Amino acid sequence: MKTLVKLEEVALVFLSIYLFFALDYTWWLFPVFFFVPDLSMIGYLINPKVGASTYNFIHHKALSISLYLLGSLIQLPALQLTGLVMFGHSSFDRALGFELQQMEKLTQ
Numbered sequence: 001m002k003t004l005v006k007l008e009e010v011a012l013v014f015l016s017i018y019l020f021f022a023l024d025y026t027w028w029l030f031p032v033f034f035f036v037p038d039l040s041m042i043g044y045l046i047n048p049k050v051g052a053s054t055y056n057f058i059h060h061k062a063l064s065i066s067l068y069l070l071g072s073l074i075q076l077p078a079l080q081l082t083g084l085v086m087f088g089h090s091s092f093d094r095a096l097g098f099e100l101q102q103m104e105k106l107t108q
């Protein structure tokens with residue numbers, strides 16, 4: 001089952017790339033911004049709880065989908081780009097086995 005879930009995440013990465021090409025941006029912007037969401041791990045320099053919170057917030061797919069849809073609704077391609085990059089990156093992380101952080105483990 002884990003393999004099937006990982007394949008699904010890979011398919012979602014390709015979906016984000018496909019939707020990116022529907023926007024009017026040059027191709028190289030997607031790979032340039034692809035790892036920007038990992039800057040959220042800077043929170044770990046403060047402490048593990050802050051790091052996990054910032055990581056979880058930025059890597060939550062509901063946030064990226066909301067940004068993309070809001071950008072579509074208000075006709076703001078930069079917001080759509082942000083949502084797509086975050087969505088693709090989060091799916092890529094999950095395909096590699098990086099899940100959202102469990103906060104309960106950090107408070108013990």
